[in-house]
Amino acid sequence: MSLLVVGSIALDTIETPFGRADMVAGGSAVYISAAASYFTAPIRLVGVVGDDFPKSELEYLKSRGVDLEGLQVVKGGKTFHWSGRYHYDLNQRDTLDTQLNVFEKFDPVIPASYRKSRYVLLGNIDPVLQRRVIESLDAKPDLVICDTMNFWIEGKRDELLKTLKVVDVIIVNDSEARLLSSEPNLVKAAKKIMMMGPRVVIIKKGEHGALLFTSDTVFSAPAFPLEFIYDPTGAGDTFAGGFIGHIVRTEDVSDENLKRAVIYGSVLASFSVARFGIEALKELSDIEIMGRYRDFIDLSRFEE
């Protein structure tokens, strides 16, 4: 039960048609850890912040069982900042500002106490750094999951392909899957990506759910039909956090359990988008999670 999470830590300013949040805690490592904390502890976090990052948010993470030994705090530095505005239908957003700040020179140093981690979730960072994390470990983990994005697929393709060779599960959205594989059809895209290394490909389709591909199975998970979506920021990372959380909790990487993990990822993401930033993730209960898991089952179940 040892999960290593590496990714960005940010202060986000988010505008949606429903409101605005200024300089709130975000970044892939934060969403992943907050979501996974409902399933497992400790979570070994590796990331970097400036000394402007609120202590209260670090305390929150600690209270959720997140080990901060791998957190680098740069004295006098500023935390990575992202600012964006969502359109009316929430499917499109404009990035208004990106300030990499201390994240620009992020070098994920893995503390000795983290090096036997059996589960690794590599958030969306430079594929060179993702690979370095894996290489710093004492032993091959049971499962390595990575996320990536268009910026790396286009800009560091060769490095990304090297990283994918040592990754078990890749989680991407549909446009990233198409770009990575040069294939518009998602089934073919998933097959091509499996040839690159990962034995499991998960394609997130936002409000349309997610697809899980392994050599033996295809699984389609619905998205929860929500009436109120306030802020889609971090939904994909939250999904990844719920997904890995369930796997670590159960120590089971079978196809059947991966399906359940996809549903738990979807459950956590469905809560996350109902409030701004990580607000909703801070206040969940196990009962709510189990209830929504049942709702997800009902959503696609029918008597044959």
Place this chain on the structure above:
Amino acid sequence: MSLLVVGSIALDTIETPFGRADMVAGGSAVYISAAASYFTAPIRLVGVVGDDFPKSELEYLKSRGVDLEGLQVVKGGKTFHWSGRYHYDLNQRDTLDTQLNVFEKFDPVIPASYRKSRYVLLGNIDPVLQRRVIESLDAKPDLVICDTMNFWIEGKRDELLKTLKVVDVIIVNDSEARLLSSEPNLVKAAKKIMMMGPRVVIIKKGEHGALLFTSDTVFSAPAFPLEFIYDPTGAGDTFAGGFIGHIVRTEDVSDENLKRAVIYGSVLASFSVARFGIEALKELSDIEIMGRYRDFIDLSRFEE
């Protein structure tokens, strides 16, 4: 077991990245009837063609148990013609040509022998004509289903709203649902549309499946992850045909059976898009349909 289908009958010219089909039989009534014919007979068709419409296609429909008493053949007239070209990813298409021809003055006259039909599927035609069809019947049918499109939602909104008051099930795609309800969120959109009359709202999401809403249930049906899609033309009408076909076969309009009907609609649509026009629908077997139905179940099923 009496199904009345009213809609367009067309000769389509279709270009996709994978090929081209010239002046092939199409139109909503043809796709609906071809799909529904795997579940029920006779199918009472009302539509109009010119005398250029191939006799072989009419023979095909007859061979599938389609009653052509309600088919109007206009001597010297030309059949409705649509021509379109699909983009590389098949989600977008350009209409290259539309010639309404005999369809322009289509007046759906319901033969006396059709007037006791218990199930009615109104394809996408003028809402005034849809309502006239319902009013021509001797008794209130068990289930009236209608399709519509942006053209009527924007151009004949008041007439459409009158028609919706006497409709049980509306089948629309996601953009039509948003336009009809002025609501981007599909859950809210479905609720608003239910307030307009239909007790069941089905929202088709193309390659992302379909959602079924009733007052008591929300059901999410996946789309089948196909590796080869050659021609999406008629997929929505094929869905409607499989949907109503299963309902007529089982004479069961319960929520639970509507869910199964959504899956059968999805099954038929998944076959249809794998060939041009109605080619695939012409050659299906019950075994293939049952097999794909099982595949659909497996696609979203997991051990809890």
